[in-house]
Amino acid sequence: MSRREWVLFAGVLLLATALRLSRLSLIEFKYDEATTARSALAIAREGQLPAFGMISSLGPHNPPLMSYLLAPAFAVSRDPRLAAGWIALLGVAAVGLTYWIGKAYLGRRVGLLAALLFAASPWAVFHCRKIWAQNVPAFTLLFIASTLAFAVRRKPWALVGAFATAACLVSLHLGGLAFFVVLAFVCLLFLRHVRLLPLVVGAVVALLILGPYLVADMHQGWPNVRAFGQLAGQASGLNVGAPRMAVLTVGGHHLEDLAGERYRDYLASIVDLRWVDVAEMAVMVLGLVWMIWRVLREALRNRGYLMEPEATRLVVLIWMFVPVALLLRHAGPVYPHTVSLLYPAQHLVVAVFVIDGLAWCHRRLGLRRGRRLKWIAVAGTLLTVVWQVYYQQALLTFTDTVNTPGGYGAPIKYALAAAREAETMAADLNDAAVIAVVPGADPRYDSQAAVFDVLLSPGKRLVDGRTALIFPQQPGVYLMAPDVRPADEFLADVSDGVLAQSVLPLRAGSESDYRVLQWQPVPIVPSNEWSESPVQWASGAVLLGYEWAGAVGPGETLRWAIYWRVVSQPPMDVDLHWFNHLIGSDGGQWGQADGVGLPAETWRTGDTVVNWFDVPIRADAPEPPYFMVTGMYSYPDIVNVQLLDVAGNPVGEFVELGPIDVAP
Numbered sequence: 082m083s084r085r086e087w088v089l090f091a092g093v094l095l096l097a098t099a100l101r102l103s104r105l106s107l108i109e110f111k112y113d114e115a116t117t118a119r120s121a122l123a124i125a126r127e128g129q130l131p132a133f134g135m136i137s138s139l140g141p142h143n144p145p146l147m148s149y150l151l152a153p154a155f156a157v158s159r160d161p162r163l164a165a166g167w168i169a170l171l172g173v174a175a176v177g178l179t180y181w182i183g184k185a186y187l188g189r190r191v192g193l194l195a196a197l198l199f200a201a202s203p204w205a206v207f208h209c210r211k212i213w214a215q216n217v218p219a220f221t222l223l224f225i226a227s228t229l230a231f232a233v234r235r236k237p238w239a240l241v242g243a244f245a246t247a248a249c250l251v252s253l254h255l256g257g258l259a260f261f262v263v264l265a266f267v268c269l270l271f272l273r274h275v276r277l278l279p280l281v282v283g284a285v286v287a288l289l290i291l292g293p294y295l296v297a298d299m300h301q302g303w304p305n306v307r308a309f310g311q312l313a314g315q316a317s318g319l320n321v322g323a324p325r326m327a328v329l330t331v332g333g334h335h336l337e338d339l340a341g342e343r344y345r346d347y348l349a350s351i352v353d354l355r356w357v358d359v360a361e362m363a364v365m366v367l368g369l370v371w372m373i374w375r376v377l378r379e380a381l382r383n384r385g386y387l388m389e390p391e392a393t394r395l396v397v398l399i400w401m402f403v404p405v406a407l408l409l410r411h412a413g414p415v416y417p418h419t420v421s422l423l424y425p426a427q428h429l430v431v432a433v434f435v436i437d438g439l440a441w442c443h444r445r446l447g448l449r450r451g452r453r454l455k456w457i458a459v460a461g462t463l464l465t466v467v468w469q470v471y472y473q474q475a476l477l478t479f480t481d482t483v484n485t486p487g488g489y490g491a492p493i494k495y496a497l498a499a500a501r502e503a504e505t506m507a508a509d510l511n512d513a514a515v516i517a518v519v520p521g522a523d524p525r526y527d528s529q530a531a532v533f534d535v536l537l538s539p540g541k542r543l544v545d546g547r548t549a550l551i552f553p554q555q556p557g558v559y560l561m562a563p564d565v566r567p568a569d570e571f572l573a574d575v576s577d578g579v580l581a582q583s584v585l586p587l588r589a590g591s592e593s594d595y596r597v598l599q600w601q602p603v604p605i606v607p608s609n610e611w612s613e614s615p616v617q618w619a620s621g622a623v624l625l626g627y628e629w630a631g632a633v634g635p636g637e638t639l640r641w642a643i644y645w646r647v648v649s650q651p652p653m654d655v656d657l658h659w660f661n662h663l664i665g666s667d668g669g670q671w672g673q674a675d676g677v678g679l680p681a682e683t684w685r686t687g688d689t690v691v692n693w694f695d696v697p698i699r700a701d702a703p704e705p706p707y708f709m710v711t712g713m714y715s716y717p718d719i720v721n722v723q724l725l726d727v728a729g730n731p732v733g734e735f736v737e738l739g740p741i742d743v744a745p
Contacts, residue, residue, distance in 0.1 A: 244283030341488025368434030554687030
């Protein structure tokens with residue numbers, strides 16, 4: 082490699098590194114990323130070895146390789162920026178591999194140009210900064226390198242590498258199955274290079290890599306294989322979204338969609354050169370036509386035999402067309418990330434067309450005109466790179482400072498700042514517990530719960546502020562996420578216990594914010610204290626009282642609240658639900674609301690808990706007064722939890738509260 086080539090290559094890698102590793106505090110960190118991070122943390126910190134990864138949007142679970150890939154980063158720190166940086170470094174490696182493969186099979190100019198375009202591509206950079214399972218093109222390029230070594234360099238044992246990397250791609254995401262189809266086409270078209278022993282060894286290696294996933298699925302009755310089979314058998318029409326996305330993601334076309342409802346504001350804030358992306362897309366389409374023509378011409382001239390350049394072009398075309406063809410029957414919409422397994426085939430196509438086109442012009446038009454076209458191509462390339470760098474950096478700045486509903490999620494720095502502030506306050510209170518009050522407390526299903534399950538240190542407690550609030554026996558710290566009524570309103574009503582409060586806005590243009598509060602225990606007293614003998618359920622909950630709010634009458638919705646205290650821990654493997662039956666003066670049931678209230682694993686002895694339930698009253702109900710029958714049952718077996726007297730003897734299964742007649 083000449084000094085000039087070294088300098089150019091180093092410049093491309095520096096550009097790729099800068100775009101992928103800078104401003105990591107602005108990465109998205111939502112449910113998908115947090116779920117993958119939780120799995121990686123379980124591997125790194127708890128020694129768990131999952132056989133399944135995150136469930137896909139279409140039903141089956143993906144294999145878990147992405148979690149294992151992220152585990153070393155999470156062994157060092159819970160901060161997702163480190164994990165994102167690790168994946169981004171793999172993205173930089175992918176840019177280097179693009180150059181290496183391009184140079185080895187298509188010439189150094191093609192390699193450099195493809196690497197440069199891939200390094201700057203806005204959609205490629207965006208996907209490369211996310212810690213989920215569809216954005217590791219380094220594995221794709223290792224697969225392509227092995228496939229080219231087999232098909233073009235006639236190395237039969239390269240099939241083993243192709244099988245192994247294809248299995249790794251499937252282990253990252255089930256969409257990687259497309260690469261086995263790619264490999265099958267390549268083997269058929271280059272059948273004369275296939276040898277039985279490498280083929281068998283490669284298949285065995287692939288089975289070994291996928292074996293733990295398949296064995297675990299078998300032990301559970303093949304749910305993922307059956308779900309995948311059902312997807313494949315679904316009736317669906319032609320979906321042209323895949324070809325469109327394959328072309329769109331070569332550059333930054335429609336990147337403004339990440340601004341969501343504010344995309345017009347974003348476009349108004351920048352110098353708009355989006356036609357540059359349209360031009361690159363047009364070059365890519367022309368490049369596909371050019372490559373197809375070159376391959377067909379060579380095949381017809383030589384009776385099916387292809388020289389090395391055309392054989393390479395054929396493999397790239399198969400890589401481009403097979404995944405897109407498989408998505409033509411995709412039952413759901415096709416998004417940019419759906420075709421991320423094509424990276425960087427699109428950029429290789431563009432580079433081949435540009436370099437081949439310049440060589441053709443040089444031969445046909447002469448040296449002087451050829452040089453002019455060369456400098457035009459250089460200027461166009463530089464304009465494309467400068468525009469795309471500007472476009473994506475402007476978007477990051479916009480999404481950092483402007484709320485973008487329906488688009489780019491709030492950058493991680495906001496949730497991370499709230500988590501750090503909560504832990505700092507907790508340290509000031511002698512390592513008090515942090516209670517994250519979020520909309521939905523189950524990190525398996527709820528986005529904010531999943532996010533703070535990662536960002537907060539072990540020992541934190543997650544509470545669904547829409548249905549419950551915990552008041553611990555000792556001082557603590559509340560981290561209040563947006564949209565947690567009525568918990569935030571209730572805390573405001575008992576603000577005598579708040580020692581300090583920090584408000585952290587969630588981007589400009591958003592009415593939401595995170596609030597972090599230091600809490601000193603104060604008496605939490607219901608409007609209607611329970612004055613009869615203590616009511617204790619066998620689960621360890623003691624009733625303190627109740628209250629209600631809202632209109633009381635037929636057709637209305639009653640906001641019902643029960644106050645209770647934890648006097649003993651329930652078994653951790655028990656799922657407990659409350660039931661609340663609204664009874665009229667005629668003895669009939671006219672409303673009902675059931676719910677978890679507070680997951681059993683979150684209970685701590687000494688806690689005072691308030692649970693809220695919205696009870697719709699039937700329109701044909703009699704006029705008040707009403708009574709509420711309240712109790713608890715285990716789920717999913719639906720067995721009522723016994724009430725106990727002071728001696729611990731069962732005395733019933735529910736308590737009747739009321740009367741409920743007018744709004745308090």
